[in-house]
Amino acid sequence: MAEGKYSTVEYSESDTLASLPLYYLRLYYMDILFQEDKDNQLYSECKFNRGITYATPCHKHISTRFNLTKCLKSKE
Amino acid sequence: MSKYCILFADCIPVRGSRKSVISDLTRSKTYMIPNSLYDLIIQLSENPIDKVKGTIPESQYPVFEQYIKFLEDRELVFYTSHPERFPALKEQYEEPFEISNAIVRVDTSQGEALMETTLEQLEQLRCKHLQIILEQALSIVELEAIAAKITDYQFRSVELDVPYHESFTDESCMPILKNNRKIQNLVLYNAKEDRCVTQANFRTLEGMSNLFYITSGAQDLNCGQIHRNLFLSSMEFVMESKLKNNCLNRKVSVDSQGVIRNCPSMSESFGNITETSISEAIEKPGFKKLWDITKDKVNVCKDCEFRYVCTDCRAYVEDPADIHSKPLKCGYDPYKGEWSDWTSNPLKQKAIEFYGMQELVQVQETSTSQ
Amino acid sequence: MFGEKTSNVIIIFCQYTSATDGIEQVLHWLDHLQAPYLRVNCDKERLSLEYLDLANDQIVLRHNESTFDLADVSAVWYWRGGVSLAVPQYDPSSIVQEIFSEDFGREAVKNIGMEQRTIASYVFGKLFKKPHINDPYRTSVNKLQVLEIAQEIGLKVPKTYLLSSSKQIAELAGESSDYITKAAHEGIMTTIGRRFYNGLTANLADIESTLLNEKFHPSLVQQCIEKQYEIRSYCFMDEFYSMAIFSQNDDTTKTDFRAFTQDCPNRYVPYKLPKEIEEKLLRLIKRLGLNCGSFDLIYSAEDEYQFLEVNPVGQWMMTSVPCNYYLEKRTALWLKENTVQ
Numbered sequence: 001m002a003e004g005k006y007s008t009v010e011y012s013e014s015d016t017l018a019s020l021p022l023y024y025l026r027l028y029y030m031d032i033l034f035q036e037d038k039d040n041q042l043y044s045e046c047k048f049n050r051g052i053t054y055a056t057p058c059h060k061h062i063s064t065r066f067n068l069t070k071c072l073k074s075k076e
Numbered sequence: 077m078s079k080y081c082i083l084f085a086d087c088i089p090v091r092g093s094r095k096s097v098i099s100d101l102t103r104s105k106t107y108m109i110p111n112s113l114y115d116l117i118i119q120l121s122e123n124p125i126d127k128v129k130g131t132i133p134e135s136q137y138p139v140f141e142q143y144i145k146f147l148e149d150r151e152l153v154f155y156t157s158h159p160e161r162f163p164a165l166k167e168q169y170e171e172p173f174e175i176s177n178a179i180v181r182v183d184t185s186q187g188e189a190l191m192e193t194t195l196e197q198l199e200q201l202r203c204k205h206l207q208i209i210l211e212q213a214l215s216i217v218e219l220e221a222i223a224a225k226i227t228d229y230q231f232r233s234v235e236l237d238v239p240y241h242e243s244f245t246d247e248s249c250m251p252i253l254k255n256n257r258k259i260q261n262l263v264l265y266n267a268k269e270d271r272c273v274t275q276a277n278f279r280t281l282e283g284m285s286n287l288f289y290i291t292s293g294a295q296d297l298n299c300g301q302i303h304r305n306l307f308l309s310s311m312e313f314v315m316e317s318k319l320k321n322n323c324l325n326r327k328v329s330v331d332s333q334g335v336i337r338n339c340p341s342m343s344e345s346f347g348n349i350t351e352t353s354i355s356e357a358i359e360k361p362g363f364k365k366l367w368d369i370t371k372d373k374v375n376v377c378k379d380c381e382f383r384y385v386c387t388d389c390r391a392y393v394e395d396p397a398d399i400h401s402k403p404l405k406c407g408y409d410p411y412k413g414e415w416s417d418w419t420s421n422p423l424k425q426k427a428i429e430f431y432g433m434q435e436l437v438q439v440q441e442t443s444t445s446q
Numbered sequence: 447m448f449g450e451k452t453s454n455v456i457i458i459f460c461q462y463t464s465a466t467d468g469i470e471q472v473l474h475w476l477d478h479l480q481a482p483y484l485r486v487n488c489d490k491e492r493l494s495l496e497y498l499d500l501a502n503d504q505i506v507l508r509h510n511e512s513t514f515d516l517a518d519v520s521a522v523w524y525w526r527g528g529v530s531l532a533v534p535q536y537d538p539s540s541i542v543q544e545i546f547s548e549d550f551g552r553e554a555v556k557n558i559g560m561e562q563r564t565i566a567s568y569v570f571g572k573l574f575k576k577p578h579i580n581d582p583y584r585t586s587v588n589k590l591q592v593l594e595i596a597q598e599i600g601l602k603v604p605k606t607y608l609l610s611s612s613k614q615i616a617e618l619a620g621e622s623s624d625y626i627t628k629a630a631h632e633g634i635m636t637t638i639g640r641r642f643y644n645g646l647t648a649n650l651a652d653i654e655s656t657l658l659n660e661k662f663h664p665s666l667v668q669q670c671i672e673k674q675y676e677i678r679s680y681c682f683m684d685e686f687y688s689m690a691i692f693s694q695n696d697d698t699t700k701t702d703f704r705a706f707t708q709d710c711p712n713r714y715v716p717y718k719l720p721k722e723i724e725e726k727l728l729r730l731i732k733r734l735g736l737n738c739g740s741f742d743l744i745y746s747a748e749d750e751y752q753f754l755e756v757n758p759v760g761q762w763m764m765t766s767v768p769c770n771y772y773l774e775k776r777t778a779l780w781l782k783e784n785t786v787q
Contacts, residue, residue: 018659018661018662018663019662019663020662020663021627021629021630021662021663021664021665021666022609022627022648022650022653022662022663022665022667023627023628023629023633023645023646023647023648023665023666024634024645025648025653025654025657025658026648026649026652026653027634027643027644027645028643028644028645028646029641029642029643029644030641030642030644031640031641031642043465044230044258046230046465046470047199047230048202048230048473048477049470049473049474049477049485050462050485050487051460051461051462051463051464051465051469051470051473051485051487052462052463052465053230053232053465053470054232054465054466055232055233055257055258055260056204056232056233057205057232057233057260058177058204058205058232058233058260059308059310059312059313059316060177060308060312060313060316060322060323060387061306061308061323061387062177062178062179062205062206062207062235062327063179063207063299063340064299064300064301064302064303064306064323064387064389065292065294065295065296065298065299065301066237066263066265066288066290066292066294066298067301067303067305067306068261068263068272068286068288068290069303069305069306070270070303070305071270071271071272071288071290072272072274072286084692084713084715085715085716085769086713086714086715086768102711102713102714102768103711151713154675154692154713156674157749160718161690161717161718161719161720162690162715162716162717162718163716163717163718164716165715165716165769165770166716166770166771168770168772170772170775172471172474172475172477172478172775173474173478202474202477311767311768311770315770
């Protein structure tokens with residue numbers, strides 16, 4: 001999704017520096033690479049519980065009629 | 077205080093007849109190790125490392141050091157004076173709903189009513205994952221429409237299998253994946269090549285959704301493959317394997333005629349969806365009878381080091397008269413620790429004939445000999 | 447979602463987007479257990495009061511199109527969002543202004559606001575006398591006060607200071623150990639544009655000295671405890687579900703394990719705290735008036751448990767999933783069992 005970094009935020013004014021708690025001088029941030037995913041089909045409204053639900057992969061092969069992994073591996 | 081060197085709880089050691097493995101559930105890796113290392117790991121889990129070393133003849137120290145280094149380098153072990161504070165993972169696998177995954181075959185030439193009934197019922201059962209196999213060739217526009225329709229249902233992931241057509245290209249198919257993120261795999265079968273195009277898709281398996289071109293067909297006889305690259309080393313899969321049949325558990329299939337089965341490769345029917353609902357069918361006696369056949373109860377598999385990471389198949393087994401015999405399409409012999417081509421194994425010829433797989437096997441032989 | 451008359455209702459205060467918090471999994475289990483629940487998405491909607499009869503102890507609340515009697519509520523789970531009652535859809539100031547004066551209108555707005563708060567605090571006070579998980583009025587604790595109580599109870603806590611000048615830091619530097627700094631309340635966490643900021647714990651040594659002003663905002667500075675591993679312990683109804691986090695192998699997570707990398711994820715494994723530590727943590731949680739909480743501790747290089755903080759409405763999925771604890775099922779069962787009166 002994103003790469004996390006610690007940034008040294010560039011605060012130029014010493015007044016600003018004086019008003020900040022120290023931990024602000026080394027903030028952790030991540031750049032979200034796929035912003036468009038936040039507002040489309042990654043999640044949908046759940047019909048059953050009035051909330052949103054996310055698309056998630058299956059933890060197993062539903063069937064093994066195709067050996068898709070073989071294809072995936074050969075690509076690498 | 078004496079130090080213990082123990083495996084992290086998410087690293088599961090499994091002993092086979094000739095070889096062992098360690099499955100790293102967090103990092104999705106399975107390491108093959110000699111049985112002597114497995115035995116050492118068990119000793120180390122019960123005794124301080126110095127005590128274990130004391131029982132080993134000095135001539136074996138280099139091997140001992142090498143083994144410990146192997147475990148350390150892969151971050152499989154840590155040191156502690158209090159092993160009692162690190163309990164093993166509880167072996168538990170539960171889901172709130174009876175059906176978690178489904179295979180649906182659709183013959184679009186007969187209209188989409190049957191598919192709609194099936195998907196509506198699966199949705200009501202809160203089935204999470206769907207594989208849907210379209211049997212008839214269709215145009216890209218029709219494919220787009222059907223993909224959008226399927227995406228509207230409350231599934232968590234969908235694999236959509238479609239017969240390949242010349243108009244299906246990366247350019248025409250990738251937008252379907254982009255616009256329907258629940259579709260994790262779009263598989264074009266009977267294609268002219270085996271190829272995969274991947275699109276980054278946050279929150280799906282390996283961060284990707286995939287477009288596959290696959291030369292093989294989608295017939296049910298193709299299913300039940302056993303292969304190293306189908307191994308899965310994850311918490312959910314390993315736990316389900318330990319406690320349930322890792323393929324058939326919470327599965328239902330509905331074919332293009334509406335016949336309800338546990339798995340499409342099995343002959344036993346539990347009714348037709350035009351007369352029986354899926355929720356009625358799954359409660360019929362016998363529907364779940366194979367769900368408790370774990371790998372530990374399958375002959376040969378129970379002695380195999382891969383038993384919790386490998387898929388199972390009860391539809392095609394080596395001895396069709398014995399439901400506890402090993403999957404037909406497995407070419408691994410855990411007593412030798414060797415892989416071979418299952419199709420040419422003389423012991424399997426009877427079963428191949430029984431299931432009518434002779435043609436299929438010939439196709440595989442020609443393709444492997446290329 | 448309700449029929450005409452539903453009793454034994456579980457009320458859940460969360461957000462529309464709470465899926466990733468594990469709310470969804472708990473609701474699935476409640477569906478499976480056939481336990482009726484009412485989900486209030488606090489980011490989108492409010493309960494409103496229909497009627498209250500003090501003598502008969504009757505309170506009728508409305509949620510969208512349906513009404514329910516407080517007596518029929520069997521359990522409450524507070525997860526996220528502000529709880530308050532729905533306010534009328536008109537602006538009292540403009541209406542009262544028309545009748546009286548602008549100044550009167552301003553006073554009236556304040557006054558009606560207090561009116562609403564009085565009603566809400568009574569109603570929610572009654573609601574949260576029911577068997578409940580978490581309490582909306584105790585979602586945040588004072589970290590400094592918690593450290594003080596923890597110390598009193600006999601838990602070890604890292605040396606803690608609030609510093610406001612570089613001179614004070616320089617004096618600390620004279621001592622041998624490293625120091626970290628973090629928020630005294632909660633670290634800032636926000637997404638601006640495409641950038642997600644997270645005010646994690648930072649090592650003082652990593653802060654560029656050019657940025658250090660002579661005077662600065664009072665900042666929480668703590669002795670950095672060299673750790674063997676970190677511990678997250680979720681306490682649910684007096685039961686502890688603990689997890690050890692091994693992150694030392696990776697430099698990026700040395701100070702705060704949440705800054706993990708994808709390639710080499712931390713190890714999250716089940717853990718059992720010594721009875722004596724669990725008892726102390728339980729005393730702490732009771733002193734704070736909580737019935738659930740997520741504790742952060744460090745197991746130090748000196749073989750000591752160092753208490754860091756407690757989150758009253760703490761994340762439990764991050765412990766439940768890697769340790770295979772099935773806390774989502776446990777939570778649903780607890781909510782349901784209390785529906786049988």
